[in-house]
Amino acid sequence: MSEQPAGHRQDKAGFTDAMFRRAVVDAAVRAPKEPPRRLMPGRRWVRLLEHLLLLAMTVGFTGGSIAIPVNLFDPTPHPTVALLLAVPQAVPLLLASRWPLAAWRISALGMLAGALVLRGAYFWPWPVTSWLAFVVICFFTALGYERSVAVGVGVLTIGGLIVPAVVVSGMPDWFGLILAGIVLLALSFGDAVGGRYTAELSLAEQEALRRRDLARQARLEERARIARELHDVVAHHMSVIAMQAEAAPYKIPDLPDAAKDTFALVRDAARDALTETRRVVGLLRAEDEGPERRPQPGLERLEDLVAGARQAGLTVDVVIVGVPRPVAAGVDLSAYRIVQESLSNAARYAPGSHVRVEVRYGPAALAVTVTDDGPRTAPAEPGGGHGLVGMRERATMLGGALSAGPAEPAGWTVTAELPYGGA
Template structure:
């Protein structure tokens, strides 16, 4: 969840950054245009024979197209190139000046052609490159030995456009990398949210389903455990059991929406292995005939393994209550140096075998818990009747690795 909030903040910051960059670029463009105009207007009479009243307009025609360099560089280049051709053909330059238009006009043309190469569609880039080469090759002919070579200005235009295309490729590559990183960050945030939803859904299922199952068992067995129960009280207990079963089904449907498609391991487990005893005591108080044996210190079991052990025992006992009411249950927990083994077995009750729900609950959910820490789980009917669940959960060794034992098959087990 924190990662999702961080991604949203980064997205808002990224949205503000281009706006600021455009603002500063526009300010710089205005400053440059103003500076070029301030240089071009006073010096125009030195290079061209222009009436004083027309000089600011000619200077503006040469410089002001640069203001379009960010908004529409192709349009700015078209205006600037057309103005250059018009000035070269219609305005006589001063004796001793071989340039058909001012240096500031040439700089504006270069800047706009570069911007076209960086930002405009490739068809426009091709047209601008050819037109600029022809413009300079014809209007600047004879101005220098470089121009007299015939290929000098087209070569210069080619180099300028090539450099612009290189910058274009670098910018596009950078933008693609930024977009990919944003997508990766969003995907990581999405997975973090799904992981949290999965953890919440699984814990809700395990806790709520277990206690609701105990309500059903207590309601069903109360008429037999409490002496002198009237018919009205018996009917009330039946109603309580039916309502609890209906609520349990609705909770499962709700959790099916909350649960993600993947079975992801928890990162903040709450119950530990020692809490298994409280589950066993609670089941016995609910009227279930249960015996258990715990061989080894539960306190020595790591929290992650203890959480899986707790949930497997809890879900297995809930399945017994739902599908085999009245059955006797035996739970055996063995804690060794590198592994924890648990066996939950019940004799035949009035119900059938546990149902494996399609949303990952039940046996498949327990198996996912065991496999998420490198263990295994097998469940199936017993040859003498009833059902059993066996899980083998490895304890991480001192070096931090996990030893994954081979699966132990049960008669008729489903893996």
């Protein structure tokens, strides 16, 4: 086996010597590249509760860090010395939530100063309240940053704080091991909590990307479906153009040759356009999907939709507002599909509800509104909302708009505005 190069030996945890050195430098002096993770991100009242809790702990730990040395240590330090040591040891706890690494650096320096100044005055050189504040700061540091920073903090705490306290102040070795274990436990717990938060955040981002991809896929599929459905409409008009251009020379006597040539060009262009349209729409069909043989539906089949919805358990009322008028085939088809999808959603998510379908013939646009009053029985599991994506695509295609949302006092409403002339 070949030896690894010096400086790149790797331990069982996967850390090399260079990574350990970098971790120590990150913990000691290097500024963090990213803001720290927070323990309780989100609502303002939760953050306020966190700050109040840290404030109360800081006040209590600072007071204890002053009183304990003055009353228990021998020789007793001057109150001013106890105050000067307590402030850097415990007060940084206030910063632990927002700037945990800076809080740890200040507190560690204060703890090291205490080990040097109060050596031999007690069983160990720190008040228990200062140590508790330091442990909480270690937890927030591991929570807020990468694992490498937590490793650096652990190495510096044990090697640069606990070991000097054992050597200089006479603290027993076994007690130093206990303190080291407490520090490692706090760092491990903080790293676990921070890792879980990071994993949850990553999962949430992946889920958002997945929903975005699904919505995009649904949008593309719906556009392809709209194109296939409108093919019949376009094909009908192009066929009429081709037939009329073909018949024109026979209907109009003594037609000039130039006009006959023009009609021939119109006929050939219409046939070519019809052929290309069929070829493109054929590419949009699935491999196992054949061409549609039936004519595309419209609002004249609205009663059939309502009858099917009633069989599914809905109570449906249809209201026609205004004077019905002929509308473009695309508008007619889109209005039918919007009502169809809305009734399907009502049957699935609001079973047994009362549904009101309103078709309003306005001066410039056809308005379709479908409203239910909420489920009477347990609805199905929530879906991805892709039906709304398809309805919006249809409305947008015609230069219209579609809105959907909760109805008052209960239920759901869908409203579409479809301009007669398109856009």
